[in-house]
Amino acid sequence: MSLPEPLERLISVFKRFPGIGEKSARRMAFCVLQQPESFALAMAEGLIDLRRKLHPCAVCGNITDIDPCSICDDPFRDRTLVCVVESAEDLISMEQAGIYNGLYHVLGGKVSPLEDEELDPDKLQSLKQRVIDLSVQEIIIATNPRIEGDLTFFEIISYLKGTDVRISRLAYGLPVGGSIEFADRVTLHAAFESRVNLDKYPR
Ligand SMILES: [Zn+2]
Structure with missing residues (x-):
């Protein structure tokens, strides 16, 4: 029927x-x-x-109905920090967590050879231009902890070569509230690789 x-x-x-x-x-x-x-x-x-x-913010690529978006326009944001995310959805998750007060740069994609996906060169160029024009001190790369996120991370850092901006990437490893007993081998390896030096803690 x-x-x-x-x-x-x-x-x-x-x-x-x-x-x-x-x-x-x-x-x-x-x-x-x-x-x-x-x-x-x-x-x-x-x-x-x-x-x-709704359209992408002309400055950061966030989804917005005003230009620039409310984050780019917020005078209380730390303009020396730019967090690079793959999508506007990732940005929203960060904002809802309320743990970050810098600016963003939305790539609107990732490097994924399997899905034949590349980064938009204009998005990389505008990131580099922001670093140069706004004297950004640190780029925090928040790509996803998987192969595509790694490839995207390496493409961003190779594009930013020649600038003296500090580059960091979000750590990944053991989930908070989780347990070593149930962590898989790859997660444990990542946790070891991302371990924090003891001088971060007062002794
Ligand atoms: Zn914006």
């Missing part, structure tokens, strides 16, 4: 969301159908607004 065309079309749209298969997409479409019409209208308006009003 074929479904009515509007239902079929909505299901094929929902199936494009990450982690959503045929059955989930069908449930979502039926859910829309069962809600009052105002729900569908609010959803449609929200989607159109999302596409029309």
